[in-house]
Amino acid sequence: MDQEFLKQVEQFSNLKTALETKKLNAFEKAKNKTIFAFDGGLFRADPQTILFAKTHDKSRDLILLDTNDTPIAITSVDQFIVKAESCYYEAMNEYHVLYEQLKKQRSVKKIINND
Amino acid sequence: MTNGVLMFALNGQAYDSDRNKITIDYVDMAIANAKNIKKYMKNNAVALVTDQQGKQQLTPDQTLYFDHIIVTEPKYHGQGPETNQHINKRAMKTGTKTITVYWRNQSRPDAYKLSPFDKTLLLDCDYFVFDNTLDQVFETNKNILCGKHVEEISYQNNLIDYQRLHHQTIKLYWATVLYFTKSEESKLLFDIMNTVKENWAYYSKLYKFSGSRTYRNDFAVSVALHVLQGKLETTYYDLPFKILCLIGKNMMPDSKKFYYRYKSSWAGSSWPKQNIHVMNKESAKAIAEEILNG
Numbered sequence: 001m002d003q004e005f006l007k008q009v010e011q012f013s014n015l016k017t018a019l020e021t022k023k024l025n026a027f028e029k030a031k032n033k034t035i036f037a038f039d040g041g042l043f044r045a046d047p048q049t050i051l052f053a054k055t056h057d058k059s060r061d062l063i064l065l066d067t068n069d070t071p072i073a074i075t076s077v078d079q080f081i082v083k084a085e086s087c088y089y090e091a092m093n094e095y096h097v098l099y100e101q102l103k104k105q106r107s108v109k110k111i112i113n114n115d
Numbered sequence: 116m117t118n119g120v121l122m123f124a125l126n127g128q129a130y131d132s133d134r135n136k137i138t139i140d141y142v143d144m145a146i147a148n149a150k151n152i153k154k155y156m157k158n159n160a161v162a163l164v165t166d167q168q169g170k171q172q173l174t175p176d177q178t179l180y181f182d183h184i185i186v187t188e189p190k191y192h193g194q195g196p197e198t199n200q201h202i203n204k205r206a207m208k209t210g211t212k213t214i215t216v217y218w219r220n221q222s223r224p225d226a227y228k229l230s231p232f233d234k235t236l237l238l239d240c241d242y243f244v245f246d247n248t249l250d251q252v253f254e255t256n257k258n259i260l261c262g263k264h265v266e267e268i269s270y271q272n273n274l275i276d277y278q279r280l281h282h283q284t285i286k287l288y289w290a291t292v293l294y295f296t297k298s299e300e301s302k303l304l305f306d307i308m309n310t311v312k313e314n315w316a317y318y319s320k321l322y323k324f325s326g327s328r329t330y331r332n333d334f335a336v337s338v339a340l341h342v343l344q345g346k347l348e349t350t351y352y353d354l355p356f357k358i359l360c361l362i363g364k365n366m367m368p369d370s371k372k373f374y375y376r377y378k379s380s381w382a383g384s385s386w387p388k389q390n391i392h393v394m395n396k397e398s399a400k401a402i403a404e405e406i407l408n409g
Contacts, residue, residue: 014377014382017377017382017384018382018383018384019384020270021268021269021270021375021384022384022385022386022387024270025268025359025384025386025387025389026387028266028357028359028389029246029387029389031357032246032248032356032357032389032390033246033248035248035251035355035356036251037251037252037253037254037255038254040254040255040256040257041255041256042251042252042255042257042355044355067350067353067355068257068260068350068351068352068353068355069349069350069351070351098387108382108383111383111384111385112372112383112384112385113372113385114371114372114385
């Protein structure tokens with residue numbers, strides 16, 4: 001087998017591993033940042049939760065299951081949406097910035113040193 | 116209502132394979148962590164549980180990072196090898212070396228009675244705080260939340276052992292991050308932990324972790340939470356935040372990058388700064404120094 005080719009594959013693989021590892025860790029950071037407390041429960045500010053809160057029938061009480069599967073009665077839906085959206089945008093903006101930076105980091109050295 | 120973070124720091128001795136003595140300075144880690152907690156968190160009152168030696172190690176400036184310093188002398192009553200300080204040891208990788216660490220972790224179940232706070236976030240001092248995500252737990256009406264979701268930051272290891280005590284038994288909780296309030300429910304949790312500690316041989320057979328002679332708070336809290344859940348498996352006490360950790364065999368020279376075993380050599384990546392459990396003792400020391408000098 002062509003040794004030079006194998007060396008190139010190994011280098012590419014190392015670069016991809018370093019890149020993907022950083023991406024995964026940045027994603028975990030973003031996911032942790034989307035968790036917020038409201039009315040005594042803990043919720044994840046994901047698009048599904050935000051959309052459901054926004055579109056639910058206002059004549060009904062809004063009961064949501066929190067991350068521990070505890071049903072929580074949301075006392076102020078508007079405040080809930082504000083808090084959820086704020087968490088979501090903050091986390092995703094930060095993740096997006098980091099993701100864009102990664103596009104420019106095309107060597108293992110650059111990734112490690114965050115150049 | 117008082118809120119705060121509680122850390123235990125009892126310096127330990129470790130030996131490398133050549134029997135060279137290494138001091139694991141948990142007090143230094145706690146000081147660094149307290150500095151970061153003050154910087155990043157809103158609920159930033161910090162209590163340190165240490166022994167007389169640990170207290171004497173603190174300089175007047177460092178004392179300012181702590182709102183409470185609680186001096187305790189752990190009692191090793193020696194019921195079984197697991198609660199004997201000379202036998203309670205664990206071998207762990209630290210970079211390229213393997214060290215044997217004598218664990219002084221047996222006083223952790225006393226956290227409930229030692230905590231000066233109504234709402235307490237109990238952290239390992241090698242779980243370094245770099246953001247404010249954990250502030251959210253203080254705004255809940257939950258009495259107990261314990262670390263459940265764990266990921267190793269190199270993604271090279273299958274952490275099935277981190278999910279369950281044994282593949283046939285209950286799910287594993289991580290006492291690294293444990294939130295509790297002063298309540299009957301929390302008191303019961305710590306009482307059960309103490310019972311598990313004092314009857315380690317029995318519970319280790321019952322829950323199939325008899326391979327572990329060393330007392331582990333993770334195991335004790337897992338058993339206690341299993342009992343509290345009515346011996347069912349629920350998500351009631353699961354902390355939703357993922358605990359990211361650097362395992363002993365990988366290295367973190369500073370808080371910005373890390374190196375990990377990749378195939379037969381080393382690879383590396385930079386680290387998007389966030390809370391991290393640094394299990395590699397040399398790396399924990401390096402990060403503590405960086406924080407303290409920063």
